Amino acid sequence: MNLTETTGEARDRAGLARSDDLAAALLTPEARRDPYPFYARMRRESPVHRSNQGIWYLTRYADIEAALSDLRLSSDRDRMTRAYSALGGDLKAFSRLTDRLGRVMSNTDPPDHARLRKLANRAFTARRVEALRDRIQRIVDRLIDEAVAAGPTMDLIEAVASPLPMSVVCELFGIPPEDLPQVKTWFHRFGRLSEDIDKSEAAIEQYEEYLARLVRRRRADPGDDLISALVATQAQDDRLTDSELLSTCFVLITAGDETTTHLVGNGMLALLRHPDQLARLRADPALVRTAVEELARYDTPTQAIVRVAAEDIAIGGRTLQQGELAYLFLAATNRDPERFEDPDRLDLTRPGNRHLSFGNGPHFCLGGPLAKLQAEVAVGTLVRRLPHLRLADGAVLDWRPNPLQRRLTALPLTY
Structure with missing residues (x-):
């Protein structure tokens, strides 16, 4: 959960949700169930689209790949606040939350971003992440054991996908097991920051005090x-x-809490809907690493991220003016036929899978490798240990109403 995700719903109310008929289409039940036909139409008809309120929608791989590395498209929180203010939206929640969270990697530009990123990189190394594999396996096995013992059905999100990243991060940061219930309460609140701003601020303050004691x-x-x-x-x-x-x-x-949860949830749903690919993975467990890359491409948890033009910038034959907002639809790039052959097909052995699910350029998701490692272990173990896993009879799938995120409310399964 980076800062863009943390305050996404508050910003939606100020911009995307009220921009024009194209934005309204994103909020329909049809788009919540399957946004990818909408993205396809945008790529064909208006890949660099300016709404009536001056918000830009980018959906083409080449444009977004370049935009993610272009420092003229800013993540700076002050620029972002001014851009949303220009839309006339109510930014009390957004401003209060960003003030409380402070200046961090995800809401700064160079040189501050480069300095903070470099220092974090020195601590959050590939070696440290890979060293967690055995502990992640033990956590996944325990969660599956508990789910199986509880009965013949389970909600995968509640039973495995949601508690997994929280347990892993507690291991990684050395958070004592006895503190886990309180940390879980805070994480639950962080996933719903915009619902009650006073409670959210209080939770952030309590969490910061807790972290200060740990430090x-x-x-x-x-x-x-x-x-x-x-x-x-x-x-x-x-x-x-x-x-x-x-x-x-x-x-x-x-950072990896919600993203990991829904990478596992979306990924398992995709496999269950494509039994040929599920059988392929079951027959060859060594495919799991490339399988997770394809699952991240196929149904991306973070559908879009937001930037603001720090100066005039030309993209795809259009000019974004200084101060205008741009929504970069990562999920749309991952189904772009100019970049991926037969992009609507799930192919666990897809070659050259350079998806943008974790971004690109200076703001590439620092927690991406850890999220993918957890998904590898979780998906691989579920496929191996529960060979008869399927959607529960009468299961009704529902998605959270946030067009910037692709998140199931529950995934009922039987085994």
Whole structure:
């Protein structure tokens, strides 16, 4: 859950949800069930589209790939606030939440972004992520054991996909097991920040106080965890202030929560709807790594991210004016026939799968490798251990009403 995701619903109310008929189409029940035909029409008819309110919609792979690396498209929170203010929306929730969260990697531009990213990269290494594989396997096995013991059906989101990233992040950051219930309560609130701004602010404040206590403990008694690594990084480079250290911990801890949950949920649903591909994975478990890449492409948890033009910029033959907002539909790029052969087909062995599900360029998702590792273990274990897994009889699927995110409310399964 990066800052874009954290405050996405508050910003929707200020912009996308009221922009014009194209935005309205995104909010229909049909688009919630399957937004991909809408994206296809946008790519054909208006791939760089300006709404009546001046919001840009980008849906073509080539345009968005370039845009993600173009520093003229800004993530800066102050620019973003001014851009939404120009739309005349109510930004109290957005402004209060961004002020509370502070300046972090996901809402800054260079040079601050590069400095914060470099320092986090030194702590959040590929070696540290891969070292979690065995612990992730134990967590997944425990969650599946508990689900199977509870009965012949389960909600995969509640039973496995949601508790998995929270348990993993507690391991990674050295959060004591006895604190898990309180951390779970905070995570639940962070997934619904815009519903009650006062409760959300209170939860963030409590969580920051908790993290501050953990940081003080790690300074006095460091361990083999990510907070200790960040504390050590700060000691080596005092440009990382205490406030930035806390904000970095906050973002890193929450970054993979919702994304991981719905990568597993969306991915398992796609496999169950494509029994030939499920059988292929079951017959060859070694496919799981490329399978997760394809599942991330096929039904992307983060459908779109938001940028604001820091200066005039030409994209796809159109000119975005300084201060205008751009919605970059990552999910649309992942089904672009100019980039992917037969893009609406699920193919677990798809070659050259350079999807943009985790972004690209300087803001490429730092937690992407951890999210994919968790999905590899979860999907691979579910396929191996539950060979008769299928959608529960009479299951009704519902998606959360946020066009920037692709998230099931539940996934009822039987085995």
